[in-house]
Amino acid sequence: MGPILLAFALAVLAWMLVVGDLVRRYRPLWHWYLIGYPLTACRVVSTWRKVAVLNDLAVSRRPSRGLLGDLVVKGDPLRPVAPRFSFPRAVRSGLTVTVRLHAGQTPATYMKAADAFAHAWRVHAVRVTSPERGLVLLTAMATDPLARPGLATAPTELLxxxxxxxxxxxxxxxxxxxxxxxxxxxxxxxxxxxxxxxxxxxxxxxxxxxxxxxxxxxxxxxxxxxxxxxxxxxxxxxxxxxxxxxxxxxxxxxxxxxxxxxxxxxxxxxxxxxxxxxxxxxxxxxxxxxxxxxxxxxxxxxxxxxxxxxxxxxxxxxxxxxxxxxxxxxxxxxxxxxxxxxxxxxxxxxxxxxxxxxxxxxxxxxxxxxxxxxxxxxxxxxxxxxxxxxxxxxxxxxxxxxxxxxxxxxxxxxxxxxxxxxxxxxxxxxxxxxxxxxxxxxxx
Ligand SMILES: Nc1ncnc2c1ncn2[C@@H]1O[C@H](COP(=O)(O)OP(=O)(O)OP(=O)(O)O)[C@@H](O)[C@H]1O
Ligand SMILES: [Mg+2]
Structure with missing residues (x-):
């Protein structure tokens, strides 16, 4: 019974891999929504804190040392707090994450970290914009959208x-x-x-x-x-x-x-x-x-x-x-x-x-x-x-x-x-x- 079950499981796995590859090749959008997005969203959530800490996006709320009279008291090093972020939202062949900036942070810090995000989330690129004060929007692109760009209708305006x-x-x-x-x-x-x-x-x-x-x-x-x-x-x-x-x-x-x-x-x-x-x-x-x-x-x-x-x-x-x-x-x-x-x-x-x-x-x-x-x-x-x-x-x-x-x-x-x-x-x-x-x- 055991070997039969194993063979069956392997056959199902092989079938899923083949179908997955076909979907990826011929229906990239379906592939993104069904497989790519859930995987990438998990990566975003699981790597968020680490990437934030390594790229100086996390801040310690209180200093790890203080003064008690004339005495300098050292406390346990405080765990840096990563910026708050929204759950990744799926968009056409990519996802977006809205991040609330810590006081004193600017979008420039996130722009510097864009490459680190792209590597951690294994996406083509991450672009950083700021739709409103205090917020940054990280847009991750799963693949290069310019590899096969579509063409919109031409504008009718003069020049x-x-x-x-x-x-x-x-x-x-x-x-x-x-x-x-x-x-x-x-x-x-x-x-x-x-x-x-x-x-x-x-x-x-x-x-x-x-x-x-x-x-x-x-x-x-x-x-x-x-x-x-x-x-x-x-x-x-x-x-x-x-x-x-x-x-x-x-x-x-x-x-x-x-x-x-x-x-x-x-x-x-x-x-x-x-x-x-x-x-x-x-x-x-x-x-x-x-x-x-x-x-x-x-x-x-x-x-x-x-x-x-x-x-x-x-x-x-x-x-x-x-x-x-x-x-x-x-x-x-x-x-x-x-x-x-x-x-x-x-x-x-x-x-x-x-x-x-x-x-x-x-x-x-x-x-x-x-x-x-x-x-x-x-x-x-x-x-x-x-x-x-x-x-x-x-x-x-x-x-x-x-x-x-x-x-x-x-x-x-x-x-x-x-x-x-x-x-x-x-x-x-x-x-x-x-x-x-x-x-x-x-x-x-
Ligand atoms: N948008 C595009 N998509 C695909 N291929 C392109 C595109 N633009 C240019 N190419 C390819 O690149 C080749 C070189 O392009 P082009 O002659 O415009 O370069 P150039 O910058 O004017 O070069 P040069 O400085 O030598 O005149 C073209 O023959 C074309 O095949
Ligand atoms: Mg030319």
């Missing part, structure tokens, strides 16, 4: 683009009305150009002029030339295009002053100029100089023009989206000033800690460590800032090149003509060069 998915499961939206200028950094092959392509395809259908500056000979942005109102493929062309945009900016200022408003968005519809989004792929190409006087002067000119657009363009419907592998002061004196104007930040995988620090450090210290932990396999994963001053890990949606080109071709006919860019170089269909003036006369 808004659905870029991808946030780690929280929400939509990653880039809204240029809320944050007018953006800086995108990342090592080579980390996903910068893919993100720019996504942005262009999202803005293509909107009444927005797109201007490309791609000094890698137009290899990346040249693909979308049909929907670009101007494309500069070398620094000389960039100077021409940027100078024209600065002149256009001054015209816009004049219009606003005449009407008596403070931004183009307050102008009546018929007077409002079309918004322009200037997309720069690889900023370093604009700043590098080969040492000759001419090249240095050109780089300085580019730097000044970009800075002027960034400083004054936001209220005038001129937006900058700048990408680059590095944005350090080693590129030139103007680059730090430009960076300060680019309020939106996106940092992909970086090769050196300096780049993550340069992109996110001045806004959010905690985000820097998360950006540094992005691996080479996680292409398109980035840390992005949000308009409310927070940040999130996110992944851009991979738009295949063919699809992106097809979308820009579809909307090529609605490409706005920017009168200010008469004479600036554009590449149409990647082949012939036309000025916007010629293109204008062609479209008529």
């Amino acid at each position: 808004s683009a659905l870029i991808g998915a946030l780690e929280s499961g929400g939509a990653w939206v880039m809204n240029l009305r809320l944050v007018p200028h953006w800086l995108i950094t990342g090592a080579t092959r980390s996903g910068k150009s893919t993100l720019l392509a996504r942005l262009i395809t999202q803005l293509a259908s909107q009444p927005v002029a797109l201007v490309g500056i791609d000094c890698k000979g137009g290899m990346e942005l040249g693909l979308f030339a049909g929907r670009l109102s101007a494309l500069a493929t070398c620094r000389r062309e960039a100077v021409t295009v940027l100078s024209a945009l600065v002149v256009d900016m001054q015209d816009r200022m004049q219009t606003c002053r005449t009407v008596g408003v403070r931004s183009v968005w307050e102008l009546p519809d018929k007077l409002r100029p079309i918004p322009v989004v200037v997309i720069v792929d690889e900023i370093a190409e604009l700043y590098l100089s080969d040492g000759t006087r001419e090249s240095r002067a050109e780089a300085e000119q580019c730097s000044t023009l970009l800075l002027r657009l960034a400083q004054l363009g936001a209220a005038l419907g001129l937006h900058l989206v700048v990408s680059g592998q590095r944005v350090g002061s080693d590129l030139g004196p103007g680059v730090t000033a430009l960076r300060a104007q680019l309020g939106g930040r996106i940092c992909h995988r970086v090769n050196d800690p300096g780049t993550a620090e340069m992109t996110l450090g001045d806004l959010n210290k905690d985000a820097v460590a998360v950006a540094q932990s992005i691996t080479a396999e996680e292409r398109g994963v980035a840390v992005c800032t949000s308009p409310d001053g927070g940040w999130s890990r996110a992944r851009s949606h991979l738009t295949p090149t063919g699809e992106a080109v097809a979308i820009t071709k579809k909307y090529a006919a609605v490409t706005p003509v920017l009168p200010a860019l008469h004479g600036a170089c554009v590449v149409v269909e990647g082949e012939s060069k036309w000025s916007t003036k010629e293109r204008h006369s062609r479209s008529r």
Whole structure:
């Protein structure tokens, strides 16, 4: 009887393991609610005190020594008290724990301990937020939600683009009305150009002029030339295009002053100029100089023009989206000033800690460590800032090149003509060069 029972128990166990594995693979959500969550919740409860003590989150209520007259009296060391926490609540492929802070504690202590929680609870990551004073919310993610991100419906607002998915499961939206200028950094092959392509395809259908500056000979942005109102493929062309945009900016200022408003968005519809989004792929190409006087002067000119657009363009419907592998002061004196104007930040995988620090450090210290932990396999994963001053890990949606080109071709006919860019170089269909003036006369 004994061996039969044992064999039966082993068979049941093997069957449960196989079924468990199948459920985990094909129904990860069921697996989480049925097996993952109860196990992780037990780990949270059983390890809570130990993790709190080891990470200085627990406090002793009374000192272990006191004074009796002139005598120092030592008592038994008091057991530190761990902060009070709510029972873990299951959420989609993760759980949340609300913690009441001890007096004198700040969420920063918990942010430092986030990795320790993730290891103790054996989850992908733990994020720390503070929904109200005195409370922190620990959100544990069982698996990386960005491994297979879903895609929400695109926003309909002008100058808004659905870029991808946030780690929280929400939509990653880039809204240029809320944050007018953006800086995108990342090592080579980390996903910068893919993100720019996504942005262009999202803005293509909107009444927005797109201007490309791609000094890698137009290899990346040249693909979308049909929907670009101007494309500069070398620094000389960039100077021409940027100078024209600065002149256009001054015209816009004049219009606003005449009407008596403070931004183009307050102008009546018929007077409002079309918004322009200037997309720069690889900023370093604009700043590098080969040492000759001419090249240095050109780089300085580019730097000044970009800075002027960034400083004054936001209220005038001129937006900058700048990408680059590095944005350090080693590129030139103007680059730090430009960076300060680019309020939106996106940092992909970086090769050196300096780049993550340069992109996110001045806004959010905690985000820097998360950006540094992005691996080479996680292409398109980035840390992005949000308009409310927070940040999130996110992944851009991979738009295949063919699809992106097809979308820009579809909307090529609605490409706005920017009168200010008469004479600036554009590449149409990647082949012939036309000025916007010629293109204008062609479209008529
Ligand atoms: N969101 C994403 N999801 C999946 N794969 C991606 C994503 N973004 C980029 N990739 C992959 O990474 C590769 C490199 O991306 P991309 O060319 O955008 O990098 P880059 O940062 O512009 O590099 P470089 O600095 O060399 O121009 C792409 O060919 C694509 O296959
Ligand atoms: Mg690129």
